[in-house]
Amino acid sequence: MIIFMSAGCAARSTYRPGPEFLKALLESLHACESTYVDLSEVTFFGVAGAEALIQARDAADLHHAVLRIDGSARVQRVLEMLRLSGDFEFCA
Numbered sequence: 206m207i208i209f210m211s212a213g214c215a216a217r218s219t220y221r222p223g224p225e226f227l228k229a230l231l232e233s234l235h236a237c238e239s240t241y242v243d244l245s246e247v248t249f250f251g252v253a254g255a256e257a258l259i260q261a262r263d264a265a266d267l268h269h270a271v272l273r274i275d276g277s278a279r280v281q282r283v284l285e286m287l288r289l290s291g292d293f294e295f296c297a
Contacts, residue, residue: 227257234264239271241296250280255287262292 233240242261247254258274265272275296276284284290 227260230257230261231264234261234270234272235268237270239273240265241273242275244274244276244280247277247280250277250283254280255283255289258284258293259289 230240230242240261244250261272264270271294273294273296274280276293281290281295284293
């Protein structure tokens with residue numbers, strides 16, 4: 206389960222991974238100044254998840270929005286292996 210909250214917009218949404226999540230996340234990044242994605246309980250994170258975060262990162266850059274991720278050790282490890290961990294802002 207993935208939760209994301211958007212500052213500047215009254216939204217808190219819960220999704221299972223998949224196209225609906227990515228669509229809602231991209232819409233949030235387009236409309237809101239800051240989006241927080243809670244991936245702390247993610248137990249499997251693969252290529253599709255990494256691709257979704259890359260698209261979200263690019264959308265955040267395009268719309269001058271902030272994307273913050275609370276990632277599990279697994280999420281952070283995959284991004285490190287792909288040499289992408291420096292591209293994201295992680296919550297402590």
